[in-house]
Amino acid sequence: MTPGLRRLYAPRSIEVELGADGVPTAVEGVAVEVVRERWAVDDRWWERTPLRRRYFELALSGGRSLVVFRDLVSGRWYRQRA
Numbered sequence: 746m747t748p749g750l751r752r753l754y755a756p757r758s759i760e761v762e763l764g765a766d767g768v769p770t771a772v773e774g775v776a777v778e779v780v781r782e783r784w785a786v787d788d789r790w791w792e793r794t795p796l797r798r799r800y801f802e803l804a805l806s807g808g809r810s811l812v813v814f815r816d817l818v819s820g821r822w823y824r825q826r827a
Contacts (some may be wrong), residue, residue, distance in 0.1 A: 756823035763815060769801055772813060772824075779804040786814075794818065800825070 762771040769777050769786055782802040789796040797817035812825045 754826040756814070756825050758760075759813065759822050759824045761822040769803060769813060772803065772805060772811060775809075776804050776806040777803050781810075 760767050760773050761811065764770045768780055768783075771777060775801040780801055781804055782800075784800050786796060786798045786800065788812060796816045799817060800812060802810065802812050814825055815822050
C-alpha cells in the first residue's frame with residue numbers, strides 16, 4: 746500500500762463468544778439477540794492464502810446491528826463495516 750494511504754472499512758479484530766453450534770452468542774461482551782443472516786465466502790482458492798470466511802449478520806441487545814466474520818484460515822474473528 747502507498748505510504749499515507751489507509752484502507753477504508755478494513756476489518757477489525759473482535760472478541761466473539763460462541764454457542765455449542767459455533768454461532769456467535771456475544772460480541773465484545775454484548776449478547777446476540779438474533780442471527781439475521783449467515784453466509785460463506787470461499788474465494789482466491791488459486792492463491793497461496795485463499796479467502797475463506799463465514800459471515801453473520803447479528804442483532805445485538807440494545808438494537809445495534811453488526812456484521813462479523815470468522816477467517817477460516819486463521820480462525821480469528823473480525824467486525825466488518827459496510
